Amino acid sequence: MPGTILLIEDNPDHALLIQAALESAGWPAPLSVISDGAQALEYVRWHGPAGGYGLPCLVVLDLKLPKVGGLEVLQLMRATPGWQQVPVVVLTTSNHPADRDACLAGGASLYLSKISALDGPMTDLVQAVAQTVAWTPTRTEGDPPARGPHQEAHVH
């Protein structure tokens, strides 16, 4: 069984949508939700070889976070022993090229725009998770939405 997914997302609605998508795709493990950047930094310090608690198998990270920005959280992760190997999927409303470049340069595994990824069954997100942690979604539901999915994912 895969480990915990760490979801760093301040918008409760978006967190709910992500949870719903993973649940309906049959994600078997728990989901930890953190709603601001400061808590995320704390989490990084307490988890992993140095902190003593286990590492998540995947991080889904929003960029615009209260207190401390997502990019800074990403930088701390990449600078903390043990965390370097944890895949980080950045999921944000921004589709600005500068943000995307900064995240990929800062060590993000994947950059997804919420505008296209958080759409209905959220195929993009589920697929991204499946690829990153070697897990096969068990259930898919409903028909794909009438407007074709946008391919906004950029693999690093």
Place this chain on the structure above:
Amino acid sequence: MIQALALGLADRRAHGLQAAVDELGWRVEWLDLPAAGRQRLAAGALPDLILTSAAGYGLEADTWRRLPLLPVVIVALPEAEAEALAAIQDGADGYLIDPGRPDHLQAARLKTAAHLALERKRLARSVEARQRFSRVQRVIGQTLLAGVDLADVLQTAVSLVHDQLGYDLAVVYLLEPEGQDMALSAVAGIEAAAVPADVYYLRRGERTVGRAVGTGRPARAAWPDNAPAHSVLGLPGYAAELSLPIAGGGRMLGALTVAQRQPTEWGGPPEADLQALAEQLAAVILNLESAQREWEQTEREQLLTHISHVANRWLGPNEVLEQTIDAVARNLRADRSALTWFDLNQAVFATEHEHINPLITERRSLKRRGPLTGPLAQIAETLQAGQCLVSTAAAPHPALGDYWAWLVQRHGVRSLIWLPVPSPVDGRLCTFSLMQVTHARRWTQADEDVLRAVAAQLALALRNAQLFDGMRQAAAQLEAKNSELEAFVYTVSHDLQAPVVSLRGFASLLQSRYRTALDERGQLYLNRIATNADFLGQLLQDLLELSRVGRREDPDEDVAVRSVLEDVLHDLGQTLAEHGVEVLLPLEWPTARYSRTRLRQVFSNLLTNAAKFMGAQARPQIEIGWQRATGAAGTPQLEFFVRDNGIGIHPDYQQRIFVPFERLKQVDVAGTGVGLSIVKRIIESRGGTIRLESQPGAGATFFFTLPDAVPVTDGDAVVYAGHDPAH
């Protein structure tokens, strides 16, 4: 009586030399060490004659070379005759063989040798003087040919008279054109700064100068006691003075005056030379006077033209004032100029700008600010009333009060003119002043006229500059407002994305998971929610894009337009196929200097737009073409067109299609209506233009310009940067 200096002749003195000079009645100074002789010649007055031995002459060769006009007689023993002849070859003026016995050195022979030597040098001196004089004449003639101004010629002349002809003082006074006064125009022999202020102008008839000018004949004066109260410059230390009238063209022009510290007999060839010089100066003055009148006129016109140019350039008020003041000071040859503001309401003054002639050594700044009290208050009041303040050492303007004394003491100012600029600038009074420290310049009516004209021009320039300043501020404010608004649009549309994402997500979840829980009507409502959420999302995306394109965040590069269009056609393949559109492309393609992303957006939006508005066209077609053109600034440009044969656009709507979210209601097509606004913003933010030619039912053609890639010259062939000529 001859005064002689005998060098190294101690041994001969006892053998009859002393007896011979005594017999002749000479006064002889006997010095025996070469060094002592050298010191004596360097320090004291020169003797009439040098007596020395043949060996002594050889030792002091440098000294004789330095004093070519000093007669030297060699006194040699018979065995040294060859040496004595060598000394003659070398420049000595005569020799005398001393037989070596006390009674054989005859005084008569010494007298003859000395006489010949003196005569020889007198001749040399007169030849030398002629040569110097003709040099002086030549130089003056040359300065005239060089077309320099009168003051320079006169200064050159007096300097030559002093340096070359050996007069201790040389001055020229010129008659003032309108008055009876004579103005000091050039002086050599003392520092200009040492000239007393009260002799800059002399009255006609005063001193030798006045007499010469008054009578038209040379005027002489001698002061054996060397304490002349009435010497030309009123200075002590001169024993003799000669003034020669300078006259020409049927009128008196002025006088040339020379003075000597030693008593001097005037007359003879030297005076005739000076007379010739005075005549030459008269010719020069007459010549230059007319030239200078023309030249001053032209120069003043040029000054005013220059100032109106400055005024018409888009400069801030301070720049206009400063550049003008500098130009005026240079043009009128003022030593100093200053720009002073008076604030009569706040009772403060500020001297903010000055110009100092680079040749002036007194360079302490006049710049200062402070309360408007004492003499400055009175000055401000006088200038405010439109009066012009003129002040010289001889006649200080009463309104200047202590300020004049301060200027004289601290900055050595000898003459001043101070004018107001007619219109007050935001309640403040702008004034400017010109000062002379080298001489007590008398400001002429012409000077004042030109300065008044300058002031009037400045008033105009200030008004223009202020208007411009206001415009510049307004433009800056507008720009700030615009970018503020853009930033606001950006933030808002960004923040609005989050709830739209939620709306779409939950609507989508409802549609997929709870569809069966809703009846048909419920499903319809849910679909409307989803569609509207999608549309809202698209609007926000477009809005974001629109606010982003104006900012030019992407760098320009050399872009092969062909490759961009290939990408666009690939992306739009499906859309174009759906509408059955055929695309016609040119065979040749240029390289543009552009952002690749933005250029792609331009073509993509234009093609999408064209495909959308094909209407009922049976054979929809889009044609793309280009040609080279020249931009407004002469820059090379590429003009592209995208032509369709769709429904066309009514002239009334042709401007509106570029307005964001403006859609022509007559047709029902998808989209938010931002595409063309984005195109327009991209093109215009990069200095290009876009226009439309269209008729309803006859299709539409969009023309737009892109900067051409910078051509790089490579030998004869012109290739384009970033473009490999091998391909």
